[in-house]
Amino acid sequence: MSEMVKMNGLQAINAAMFEAMEADPKVLVLGEDIADREGGGVTGTMRGLSTKFGDHRVCTTPISEQAIIGAAIGVAINGYKPVAEIMLMNFTTVAMDMIFNHAAKLRFMSGGQTSVPLTIRTLTGAGWQTAGQHADHLEGWFAHAAGIKVVCPSNPADYKGLLLSCIQDPDPCLFVETGGTLFVPGEVAVDQGPIPLGKARIVQEGTDVTIISYSTMMLRCQAALAGLAEAGISAELIDLRTISPWDKQAVLDSAAKTGRVVIVHEAVRNFGPGAEIAATINEELYGQLKGPVRRLGGPYSPVPFSKPLEDAFLVTPEQIVEAVKGLMG
Amino acid sequence: MARASTAKPAKGAAKPTPAPASNRERPAEPVRYEASKDELMAFYREMLLIRRFEEKAGQLYGLGLIGGFCHLYIGQEAVAVGLQSALEVGKDSVITGYRDHGHMLAYGIAPKLIMAELTGREAGISRGKGGSMHMFSVEHKFYGGHGIVGAQVSLGTGLAFKHKYANDGGVAMAYFGDGASNQGQVYESFNMAELWKLPIIFVIENNQYAMGTSVNRSSAEDQLYKRGESFRIPGLQVDGMDVLAVRGAANTAVEWVRAGKGPILLELKTYRYRGHSMSDPAKYRSRDEVQAVRDKSDPIEHAKRDLEALGVTEADLKDLDKEIRKIVSEAADFAESSPEPGLAELYTDVLVDTY
Numbered sequence: 001m002s003e004m005v006k007m008n009g010l011q012a013i014n015a016a017m018f019e020a021m022e023a024d025p026k027v028l029v030l031g032e033d034i035a036d037r038e039g040g041g042v043t044g045t046m047r048g049l050s051t052k053f054g055d056h057r058v059c060t061t062p063i064s065e066q067a068i069i070g071a072a073i074g075v076a077i078n079g080y081k082p083v084a085e086i087m088l089m090n091f092t093t094v095a096m097d098m099i100f101n102h103a104a105k106l107r108f109m110s111g112g113q114t115s116v117p118l119t120i121r122t123l124t125g126a127g128w129q130t131a132g133q134h135a136d137h138l139e140g141w142f143a144h145a146a147g148i149k150v151v152c153p154s155n156p157a158d159y160k161g162l163l164l165s166c167i168q169d170p171d172p173c174l175f176v177e178t179g180g181t182l183f184v185p186g187e188v189a190v191d192q193g194p195i196p197l198g199k200a201r202i203v204q205e206g207t208d209v210t211i212i213s214y215s216t217m218m219l220r221c222q223a224a225l226a227g228l229a230e231a232g233i234s235a236e237l238i239d240l241r242t243i244s245p246w247d248k249q250a251v252l253d254s255a256a257k258t259g260r261v262v263i264v265h266e267a268v269r270n271f272g273p274g275a276e277i278a279a280t281i282n283e284e285l286y287g288q289l290k291g292p293v294r295r296l297g298g299p300y301s302p303v304p305f306s307k308p309l310e311d312a313f314l315v316t317p318e319q320i321v322e323a324v325k326g327l328m329g
Numbered sequence: 330m331a332r333a334s335t336a337k338p339a340k341g342a343a344k345p346t347p348a349p350a351s352n353r354e355r356p357a358e359p360v361r362y363e364a365s366k367d368e369l370m371a372f373y374r375e376m377l378l379i380r381r382f383e384e385k386a387g388q389l390y391g392l393g394l395i396g397g398f399c400h401l402y403i404g405q406e407a408v409a410v411g412l413q414s415a416l417e418v419g420k421d422s423v424i425t426g427y428r429d430h431g432h433m434l435a436y437g438i439a440p441k442l443i444m445a446e447l448t449g450r451e452a453g454i455s456r457g458k459g460g461s462m463h464m465f466s467v468e469h470k471f472y473g474g475h476g477i478v479g480a481q482v483s484l485g486t487g488l489a490f491k492h493k494y495a496n497d498g499g500v501a502m503a504y505f506g507d508g509a510s511n512q513g514q515v516y517e518s519f520n521m522a523e524l525w526k527l528p529i530i531f532v533i534e535n536n537q538y539a540m541g542t543s544v545n546r547s548s549a550e551d552q553l554y555k556r557g558e559s560f561r562i563p564g565l566q567v568d569g570m571d572v573l574a575v576r577g578a579a580n581t582a583v584e585w586v587r588a589g590k591g592p593i594l595l596e597l598k599t600y601r602y603r604g605h606s607m608s609d610p611a612k613y614r615s616r617d618e619v620q621a622v623r624d625k626s627d628p629i630e631h632a633k634r635d636l637e638a639l640g641v642t643e644a645d646l647k648d649l650d651k652e653i654r655k656i657v658s659e660a661a662d663f664a665e666s667s668p669e670p671g672l673a674e675l676y677t678d679v680l681v682d683t684y
Contacts, residue, residue, distance in 0.1 A: 038613050060542055060546060061547075062547040063512060090477065094480075129397030131459060132458075133476030304674075305397060305449050306449035306669055307396060307449055309449075309458065309670055312675050313675060
């Protein structure tokens with residue numbers, strides 16, 4: 001087993017960027033405030049890159065999301081591997097046309113003549129009172145677009161390994177960083193390499209119920225495990241890691257084994273990724289389930305500013321325990 | 330840096346590009362406003378209210394009573410006060426980005442309602458649901474408070490469309506920053522506004538930094554008042570640290586726009602003393618740079634000198650400061666003691682009916 005080091009998600013992303021840029025001169029970076037003169041990104045994930053690799057390869061851009069993604073697509077279809085940062089996920093909506101109509105579709109519409117090896121990094125998550133235009137989980141929007149991969153890490157090792165994979169991937173990838181997971185330290189192998197996209201991770205094996213989650217809600221599911229064990233419930237916890245394409249096999253295998261499923265995400269529950277997963281489980285395992293697939297997610301509301309309202313917006317470990325208990329009957 | 334293009338036409342080129350038409354009507358050069366003592370006192374008072382309010386907001390943020398993002402207006406007070414003093418509250422509409430506290434105070438919106446929104450209370454102007462960046466007072470025709478860079482410019486164009494369509498005599502004022510001036514939708518709106526001769530004053534508050542990136546590192550044309558030229562929108566560059574120069578330019582702009590001549594673009598050269606938001610350590614500039622602006626160009630000190638020249642005494646100004654501090658302190662007390670919204674509020678105001 002290789003040597004482990006402790007780092008948080010920010011450091012893991014930074015390490016992945018250094019490695020990717022050292023390994024491949026075709027990797028370059030575009031984004032707002034990302035050069036060292038501007039602080040190396042708002043969370044510091046790009047710190048040191050411009051000093052080491054130069055401003056021509058690590059470009060601080062104007063606040064121009066459409067142009068950032070447009071330029072990144074242009075350079076990507078010309079043989080480079082851009083990593084474009086859209087500071088916050090809500091700002092991806094400003095560049096939605098570029099991401100949805102262009103990045104995701106150029107390969108298909110050119111009959112496979114080109115691909116778009118673009119990685120879009122972005123940050124989101126409620127919990128910091130950033131209110132209605134800075135905290136949404138929109139991964140479901142992008143998962144609905146054929147042609148772009150959507151990756152949602154929950155821990156430092158995954159941040160590093162999945163980002164390396166996104167950069168190497170020949171297709172566009174949206175890499176979703178979350179405030180709730182970025183600052184949490186974890187063990188990362190010194191030689192942590194790429195982690196395959198589309199593969200879930202079984203965090204804990206169990207036999208009574210399958211809990212499926214990703215991003216910040218993974219941490220809340222982990223926090224719920226003790227309460228479940230106390231209640232004598234053997235829970236299997238799956239970190240989806242990639243939302244599109246998602247690891248159908250791992251989910252169905254687990255659901256077939258336990259017969260009970262709870263899906264937890266921060267994205268608004270209505271029409272969220274959980275709906276797709278639940279529908280698939282119902283289609284594939286009809287008759288084998290011991291109860292309906294349950295979904296926990298954000299309420300039908302914009303993310304509110306007020307602290308008590310924001311707390312109420314987020315699913316809690318207690319609610320997860322309750323939902324599982326409800327399924328156990 | 331040379332600005333004029335000196336390129337010669339290539340040999341064999343059909344015709345050189347004609348020089349830009351110069352026969353278009355231009356607004357008159359603004360003149361510094363000659364305020365009466367009372368008027369200047371009122372401007373000073375409003376600027377001081379904004380300064381003290383923002384200082385208090387910064388303190389409450391430090392104490393953890395304000396959460397989320399909080400973008401302070403300190404240093405830019407002369408812009409909102411000078412410009413909005415030329416508007417009619419309730420007739421002319423105003424829209425801005427997320428650095429919105431000053432614009433609200435300059436439009437006469439109660440400090441305690443703003444402060445209570447900053448602390449996320451039920452009594453806040455957006456009932457605690459919007460916070461610092463998302464505040465509205467439709468009654469004043471103040472339409473926010475928006476968190477997406479540049480988006481308010483498009484919305485502002487719609488406000489102006491309404492003024493023209495309803496022929497209500499009002500004008501719209503849409504504020505945005507030097508950073509937002511690089512957003513594509515700003516130019517779509519410029520085109521539409523001039524095409525339809527909408528009564529809108531586009532205001533670029535050039536505080537020199539788009540978050541951490543300086544204008545020179547983000548803008549190919551850094552003389553931002555020229556950004557409307559391709560759309561035939563006249564632009565004026567204004568000293569945004571002198572409230573009377575700002576008011577003078579506002580008069581020119583309002584006159585132009587109310588006369589039905591279409592939009593006008595003002596670039597206000599200003600400076601923010603604090604970070605982009607409370608969470609910005611502002612390492613992209615030196616302390617000396619900030620201090621030099623404070624020492625040489627502070628808008629409040631500037632107005633104070635003008636007032637003293639008009640015979641206002643140090644004692645008068647001290648009394649005023651005391652009065653302002655009391656208003657701000659009462660707003661803070663209100664904001665701290667008001668109840669937080671009940672949890673059921675999460676599901677109200679999402680749609681008109683309850684879903």
